[in-house]
Every structure is written in C-alpha cells, then in structure tokens.
Amino acid sequence: MTSELVQPSPRKYVLFDVDGTLIDAVDNQRRVWEMWAGRYRLDADEVYRVALRTRPTETFAQVAPDQDPTECLAVLHELEDEDVRSGVYTAFDGASELLGTLPASSWALVTSNYEHRVRGRFARTGLPLPRVIVDAAAVEEGKPSPVPYLLAAEQLGAKPEDCLVIEDAPSGVEAGLRAGMTVWGVNAAVAVDGVHRHFGSLCEAVPDILAFARPEGSAGMG
Template sequence: MALFCDAILFDLDGVLIDSDAVIRRRWKRWADDRGIPFEEVEAVNTGRPAVEVIEEVAPHLDPETEIERLGDEMATDAADLEAFDGAKALLGRLPRGRWAIATSGRHRTATSRMAHVGLPEPEVLVTADDVERGKPAPEPYRRAADQLGIDPGRCVVFEDAPAGVESARRAGASVVGVATSAAPDALVAATAVVPQLNAVEIHPEGEGLRVDWPRGDARLESES
C-alpha cells in the first residue's frame, strides 16, 4: 500500500505528540471552574481550535479572555507529555521544505510542546493564531501547503481527529488517519487509517515522497 506526494502535512497533537492527558486535564479544569458539563466540551473539542469550542459550549463567556487563560495553562502543562514512537526519527528523515505542521493549538502551545519532547520545528508551522477559520474548515491545510509552495492536492496529511480529516479533504489533500484519539470508524473519511505513526514509512522517490505501510496495517480507500 502506498501514496505518492510532494509534501507531508502533520497535525501535531495526537499524531506527533501524545498530549491527550494534558488536553483532557486542562479542559476538565476549565469546564469545572465555569460550571459547564465536561461531557459537552469533550463532545466537540477534539481537533478544533479552543476559541471555537468555547464559543460553542459557553456563548455567554468572552472567548478571548477565556482562551488567554486556557492557552497559558495548555502551554505550560507538560506533565505526561511525550512524542509518539518514531515521530522524531520520521521528521529527521524528511527533506526540509517538504513537511509542515498545521495544528488547532496556539503558536506558544505548539512550540513549547515540540521543545519539551525534542521534536524539530518545521519551516512552516500553521497554528490557530494564523487562520480565521480552523478545522474542519480547509484553511489550515491550504495555508500550510501554500507556504510550502506546493498544491494541496500533492500533499498527504496525517490526522487523528474527524475534524482534521474533513479539513484536509476539503483542502484537496489525501489523508492518513492515525487512530490514537478516535476509533478507526470515526476516521472513515480518510484515504487510509493506521493504528499509529510508527506503522508508516516515508521515503524520497524521484522528486517526490512515497508513503508506505504494511498491507495488514491500514485500510486504503478504493480508487473510483
């Protein structure tokens, strides 16, 4: 099984970094402090910008005020934070200028987490601070591809959340779903689904890149 592309676009949390415990802890504290059922937050927060989640679950609050406090807590809480197996080695093998990160987190949170777990910063990093509409809108991945100078249709995106898969597909990219935060069935819109990032190998091929995985480790969407 293989996909061919000119560049790789990664989501950050849930794909390169295992931050589930931090995100859950901080959202639960925020919800508890404001008397909002955490279940309402949990139902909509995966893969989406925090400000949009706040606007949805707490329209009576000022989202900019809330996001400043929540963002500070997300950026400084590093307990239980770690890179997924194989993430650092994979990024180290990719040619510079052929990969980017598009995350729903804020810039400070993304860079602090990458530094904490020892991942290199890409030449192109698109965060919630850089877009008007976050995932599932296509803007984050379109912007990342544009900044690399590559057509989104020539990119493969790695995503763990349904909102991110939708964002990538709407941008025109192929998508490999990584089933770390959601069940594989929730990622059915992806071109392929793998259990984790280390199931994938990426190699230069000609002037582009080849994304490979063992046949038994993924579902590849049939070509029409």
C-alpha cells in the same frame, strides 16, 4: 540513436497535524479542561465531554452560557500555557524517526493550536521543527476549513495534489480532503470517514509516509 527525456516525478510534501498525531496530549488536554471547569465550579467530566467535540467558544456557550466568553478563553489560554511549561508530554512512537528523516523543506505542521505552544511541546519531546508552521493565528478559518492546509502548501511551494496530510481527527481529515490532498489517518482504532488509508498508529505508518515523500514515490491514494 536517440534517448527519451525522463520527466522527474513531482516532489512530494507531508503536512502533519500535531496533537493526537505527533504528540500524545490527551492527558494534558483533560487536565487543562478539568482545571478550567474548577475555576467556574462546573462538572469536569461534562465539560471535557463537550470540549472533545466542539471548539472552545462553542464549549463555553454550552457549559457556561452566563460567563463572558472572552474571559473564559483567556483563562483557558493561561492554563494551556502553564501546561506547556510544566506538563509532561510524549511524542508518539515513530515521530522522532519520521521527522528526523524527512527533508526539512518537505514537511509542515498544521495545527489548531498556537505556534508558541507547539514549539514548547516540540522542545519538551525533542522533535525537530520544520520551516513552515500554520497555527490558529495564521488563518481566519480553522479546520474543517481547507484554508490551513492550503496555506501550508502555498508556503512550501507545493501543489495540493502533491501533498499528504497525516491526521487523527475528523475535522482535520475533512480539511485535508477539501483541500484536494491525499489524507491518511493514524492513531485511531477505527478509520475516520474519508481517509485514503488508515493506520492504527503513527509508527505503523512511518515506512509508507517516507515512501510517499521520496521524489520517485507514488504511494498516493492506494
């Protein structure tokens, strides 16, 4: 009598965006940009409207073209660092359960922010930190480039096709798709173009994310 060898399913990994996905930082971001606009005597609502859809350097070029962009960025960083120290942050419902359940070696953070701010925000909200954090300083090309997500997969020892990206923003979704990964969208009323699955909230997605992460899981692109 012979028995067939059963090949184990590939290990699965989950790569999370941070702001807007795990941590609700909308009020913090608005407050920081309002203070930044005040430094330059600019209309805060207009500055924030532009900042929502562009990178900081592009925002400076549009709303303060006569100002030194290096100085503008330094002021923004100063305000962001102060907000991490003194601002109030909230983790989205389900984030603590989700990150606390996933094996530490099976997930990573991929953020357009800087690692020291991420660590500060996680400390304020009580969320656990993974071994791998890919931040703005780790790559020359940020989202929507696939580079940040590909680097996270490399550091985890994962193949892109075995990775699930959890995102809330179009640029992050595009980055994950270009990296050849499964991409699920959360925390938006309407699905971002291209996502394989859409959830109105992170909490709603928790059971499915955990199912994907199980070695025997095959939630994939359903």
